[in-house]
Amino acid sequence: MGKTSFSLGGFLAGLLFPPRCLCCGELCGPSGLCDTCAEGLHRVGEDPCRFCGRDRERCRCRCGEELLFEQAVGAFYYEQTGRTLLHRFKFRGDTACYDQVLASYFLERTAAAFGKIPIDWVIPVPMYEKETERFDQTLYLARSLSRAMGIPYRTDLLKKIRKTPPQHRQKKETRKENVQGAFLACKKQALQGVCILLVDDVATTFSTLNTCAAALKEAGADRILCASLMTAAENKTDREDNHGRNDDRYRY
Numbered sequence: 001m002g003k004t005s006f007s008l009g010g011f012l013a014g015l016l017f018p019p020r021c022l023c024c025g026e027l028c029g030p031s032g033l034c035d036t037c038a039e040g041l042h043r044v045g046e047d048p049c050r051f052c053g054r055d056r057e058r059c060r061c062r063c064g065e066e067l068l069f070e071q072a073v074g075a076f077y078y079e080q081t082g083r084t085l086l087h088r089f090k091f092r093g094d095t096a097c098y099d100q101v102l103a104s105y106f107l108e109r110t111a112a113a114f115g116k117i118p119i120d121w122v123i124p125v126p127m128y129e130k131e132t133e134r135f136d137q138t139l140y141l142a143r144s145l146s147r148a149m150g151i152p153y154r155t156d157l158l159k160k161i162r163k164t165p166p167q168h169r170q171k172k173e174t175r176k177e178n179v180q181g182a183f184l185a186c187k188k189q190a191l192q193g194v195c196i197l198l199v200d201d202v203a204t205t206f207s208t209l210n211t212c213a214a215a216l217k218e219a220g221a222d223r224i225l226c227a228s229l230m231t232a233a234e235n236k237t238d239r240e241d242n243h244g245r246n247d248d249r250y251r252y
Contacts, residue, residue: 022097022101032101041080050064052067054233070225076231078204091135095140106227107144110149113225120151122142122145122197123197123198124141125200126183137201138199145199157186158184188219192221195223196221198216199226200226200229201228203231
């Protein structure tokens with residue numbers, strides 16, 4: 001039996017700076033979340049809809065009839081703890097939320113869904129070029145998937161050419177119009193007949209992913225697969241509890 005290593009520096013650091021929950025800030029164990037917040041982080045199950053990637057009881061994609069990509073996978077639901085972690089990751093650049101808590105299951109779910117498919121490129125949903133001074137969470141996700149799956153990522157094949165108001169501030173009915181014509185596929189010679197894994201941070205109506213998929217397929221791509229760190233979807237209980245209220249937990 002091997003010896004257990006002991007680090008005095010690590011022991012003292014643990015006493016002086018005990019780990020705190022990345023969601024609520026309370027003291028916690030090494031997992032990054034306290035027990036209460038861990039219970040509020042909801043994972044997508046292992047037998048989701050093959051089109052939208054949500055659990056079947058939360059699927060509302062009607063067998064993918066409005067989706068322009070082949071298949072999507074999601075890891076967590078954008079609600080409760082998931083929502084807080086995503087906001088910290090996306091708007092504060094707090095990569096610990098992803099690295100310590102979310103990454104393992106996201107990479108596992110994506111590899112399980114697409115690991116046997118010969119994917120040519122991993123492409124993040126791009127930011128508008130004049131907004132690139134802020135943290136780019138989708139690029140961070142794409143790089144993570146690229147390393148884990150051994151697939152090169154590209155940032156020069158899809159561009160966002162028009163600034164759009166944030167999707168989470170749009171009503172469901174206007175999200176498609178909001179991103180219409182906002183993305184342009186580039187370097188078409190590199191897109192002919194390829195299979196692309198398109199990466200986004202969160203999906204609700206799939207308007208952004210659909211618009212990106214349309215641009216890439218029009219430029220010559222053959223297959224478009226999608227991976228989202230989180231997905232937003234009401235279940236039956238949520239709809240009954242929130243009927244008539246303007247609760248935006250599921251409107252991202």
